[in-house]
Amino acid sequence: MTDAPNLALAQKVLAAQPFSNLLGARLVAFTEGEATLELDIRDDLRQQNGFLHGGVLAYAADNTLTFAAGTVIDAKLLTAGFTIDYLRPADGALLRAHAQVVRAGRSRVVCCRCDLSVVDSAGVETLCTVAQGTIAVPEPSQGT
Amino acid sequence: MTDAPNLALAQKVLAAQPFSNLLGARLVAFTEGEATLELDIRDDLRQQNGFLHGGVLAYAADNTLTFAAGTVIDAKLLTAGFTIDYLRPADGALLRAHAQVVRAGRSRVVCCRCDLSVVDSAGVETLCTVAQGTIAVPEPSQGT
Amino acid sequence: MTDAPNLALAQKVLAAQPFSNLLGARLVAFTEGEATLELDIRDDLRQQNGFLHGGVLAYAADNTLTFAAGTVIDAKLLTAGFTIDYLRPADGALLRAHAQVVRAGRSRVVCCRCDLSVVDSAGVETLCTVAQGTIAVPEPSQGT
Amino acid sequence: MTDAPNLALAQKVLAAQPFSNLLGARLVAFTEGEATLELDIRDDLRQQNGFLHGGVLAYAADNTLTFAAGTVIDAKLLTAGFTIDYLRPADGALLRAHAQVVRAGRSRVVCCRCDLSVVDSAGVETLCTVAQGTIAVPEPSQGT
Numbered sequence: 001m002t003d004a005p006n007l008a009l010a011q012k013v014l015a016a017q018p019f020s021n022l023l024g025a026r027l028v029a030f031t032e033g034e035a036t037l038e039l040d041i042r043d044d045l046r047q048q049n050g051f052l053h054g055g056v057l058a059y060a061a062d063n064t065l066t067f068a069a070g071t072v073i074d075a076k077l078l079t080a081g082f083t084i085d086y087l088r089p090a091d092g093a094l095l096r097a098h099a100q101v102v103r104a105g106r107s108r109v110v111c112c113r114c115d116l117s118v119v120d121s122a123g124v125e126t127l128c129t130v131a132q133g134t135i136a137v138p139e140p141s142q143g144t
Numbered sequence: 145m146t147d148a149p150n151l152a153l154a155q156k157v158l159a160a161q162p163f164s165n166l167l168g169a170r171l172v173a174f175t176e177g178e179a180t181l182e183l184d185i186r187d188d189l190r191q192q193n194g195f196l197h198g199g200v201l202a203y204a205a206d207n208t209l210t211f212a213a214g215t216v217i218d219a220k221l222l223t224a225g226f227t228i229d230y231l232r233p234a235d236g237a238l239l240r241a242h243a244q245v246v247r248a249g250r251s252r253v254v255c256c257r258c259d260l261s262v263v264d265s266a267g268v269e270t271l272c273t274v275a276q277g278t279i280a281v282p283e284p285s286q287g288t
Numbered sequence: 289m290t291d292a293p294n295l296a297l298a299q300k301v302l303a304a305q306p307f308s309n310l311l312g313a314r315l316v317a318f319t320e321g322e323a324t325l326e327l328d329i330r331d332d333l334r335q336q337n338g339f340l341h342g343g344v345l346a347y348a349a350d351n352t353l354t355f356a357a358g359t360v361i362d363a364k365l366l367t368a369g370f371t372i373d374y375l376r377p378a379d380g381a382l383l384r385a386h387a388q389v390v391r392a393g394r395s396r397v398v399c400c401r402c403d404l405s406v407v408d409s410a411g412v413e414t415l416c417t418v419a420q421g422t423i424a425v426p427e428p429s430q431g432t
Numbered sequence: 433m434t435d436a437p438n439l440a441l442a443q444k445v446l447a448a449q450p451f452s453n454l455l456g457a458r459l460v461a462f463t464e465g466e467a468t469l470e471l472d473i474r475d476d477l478r479q480q481n482g483f484l485h486g487g488v489l490a491y492a493a494d495n496t497l498t499f500a501a502g503t504v505i506d507a508k509l510l511t512a513g514f515t516i517d518y519l520r521p522a523d524g525a526l527l528r529a530h531a532q533v534v535r536a537g538r539s540r541v542v543c544c545r546c547d548l549s550v551v552d553s554a555g556v557e558t559l560c561t562v563a564q565g566t567i568a569v570p571e572p573s574q575g576t
Contacts, residue, residue, distance in 0.1 A: 013192055016192035017190070017191045017192050017197060018187055018188045018189065018190045018191075018197075019188065019189050019190060019191060019197035019199055019200060020191075020197070020199075021188070022166070022188045022189070023199075043162055044162045044163065044165070044166045045162065045163050045166070046161070046162045046163060047161045047162075047163060047164075048157055048160035048161050053161060053162075053163035053164070053203070054203075054206045054207075054210075054223050055163055055164075055167075055199070055202060055203025055204075055206050055207060056163060056203075058199060058202035058203060058205075058206050058228075059197070059198075059199025059200075059202060059203060060199075061202075062198045062199050062202050063198075063199060066198075078230070078233075079198050079230055080229065080230060080368070080397060080422065081227065081228050081229035081230055081422065082227070082228060083225065083226070083227040083228075083371055083515035083564060084202075084225050084226060084227075084228075085224065085225035085534075085543045085564065085566055086222070086223055086224060086225055087534065087535055087543055089222075102517075102519065102559070102562050103519055103520075103559060109368060109424065111517045111519055111562060113545070113562070113564075127534070127535060130534050130543060130545070130564065131564075132515055132517065132545075132562065132563075132564045134368065134369065134422075134517055136397065224512070224541060224566065225566065227371035227420055227515055229390075229399045229420065229422055231390065231391055231399055246373075246375065246415070246418050247375055247376075247415060253512060253568065255373045255375055255418060257401070257418070257420075271390070271391060274390050274399060274401070274420065275420075276371060276373065276401075276418065276419075276420045278373055278512065278513065278566075280541065301480055304480035305478070305479045305480050305485060306475055306476045306477065306478050306479075306485075307476065307477050307478060307479060307485035307487055307488060308479075308485070308487075309476070310454070310476045310477070311487075331450055332450045332451065332453070332454045333450065333451050333454070334449070334450045334451060335449045335450075335451060335452075336445055336448035336449050341449060341450075341451035341452070341491070342491075342494045342495075342498075342511050343451055343452075343455075343487070343490060343491025343492075343494050343495060344451060344491075346487060346490035346491060346493075346494050346516075347485070347486075347487025347488075347490060347491060348487075349490075350486045350487050350490050351486075351487060354486075366518070366521075367486050367518055368517065368518060369515065369516050369517035369518055370515070370516060371513065371514070371515040371516075372490075372513050372514060372515075372516075373512065373513035374510070374511055374512060374513055377510075
């Protein structure tokens, strides 16, 4: 919409999120219409059965959906909401969340989808969760 | 379905979730069809604008929906998925998530709704997020 | 937001929807923050097993959520999206969908919830489906 | 899971749905993991502003998601629920809904995504709505 997506700038936004730091999230891709976030599956991110807690998956969906929207909208963004479906228990070395813009919709809203996979120590990736969400541009007077 | 909901037992399940400990979540109510979870809004749970991170709200929705289902189903449960709508930026001293069973649905699934509010230091509660989700009973052969 | 909700006016809007006429929908309540829509469960609204088709329930959720938002926002509205959870197969004489505004959220969006029940010939009402959705106010310059 | 997807058989199921007949829906593809449903955008399927009614889109999402699940699960299926995001007003000659299985998840549930497009008289296709849903296999004792 304005400049090309800037990974370094987006990483600064992520670094300014204390909760993302607490979870150890890293933004590893930020290109036109797509963003990828990763985090190591540490033991303090698990639930009672040893799997990655659904709340970590939901965090990753929320944040990656919003960063994906940020690749096409150069403005302050607010996640309006999202739906998440857990497909299987998540375990492995790494969580990788990849979101793509479906399109900028009506009502100043961007719709995105996100695939969340776990990657084991051998690099094998397994899809474990999918999400779909909408991100709003809250200030219509900013000349977008 | 079998015994009355047991708060102390449910609190043990929560205590066995490392991620819930990391976030400081407390289960404060667990009665027939309802569960309430709270956590203090610490600075390391915020996003870049100083509000509570959406991922914390999503964690609380996920977990409270599942505990609410656990008040009526005495079996291992898996959150199948949920939808979350953020109504306003969340700030305050405390996050309170309250979920209620809508009803045990077809296909061994329990549907619940969750209201998430922030409570300020004066005790004023403001609804900031709503969620709706389904929780599945994964093992049909357990005689439930 | 401006005038009190006007049932007769809202019924005119419904009457101007050819698809609502095809399904025989009636708007029976339209008060501050709430709307109720009903339709007779005719045989041509069923699926292959004799139950009300999920698409009819989804239609009723979509429309009732939007009318509920219309009770608090006096402007053109667009349903941004919704989530629907089917709790049990729906059968009976009448479908009744009742939606309530949760609150007008950030980003010019109204969030509503909807309970869909079937009513049998004896008047007994059974909840069969729940929905949660967001309705957007698309034109920010209209002086709302 | 058993036999290859059978388009003719699936079309018989669709033909046995009175509501699908009322709307004029046609199942045009039914292959491993994918289903496509189409319907002509008749005037009686519109809302008050002349666009296709959201309820028709929701019907098409519901049904196509379930048929897509039916390409991989040879059993009675129930749509557990879905989320739909409307991206733009829908108008044109034809509605085409295409759903794909994401994967068969935990708890005997299949998760699918659906893209809904309108096609104009020149054959130009425009994405207008996206959905994500879960379909349950209700009878665990059938030896699947």
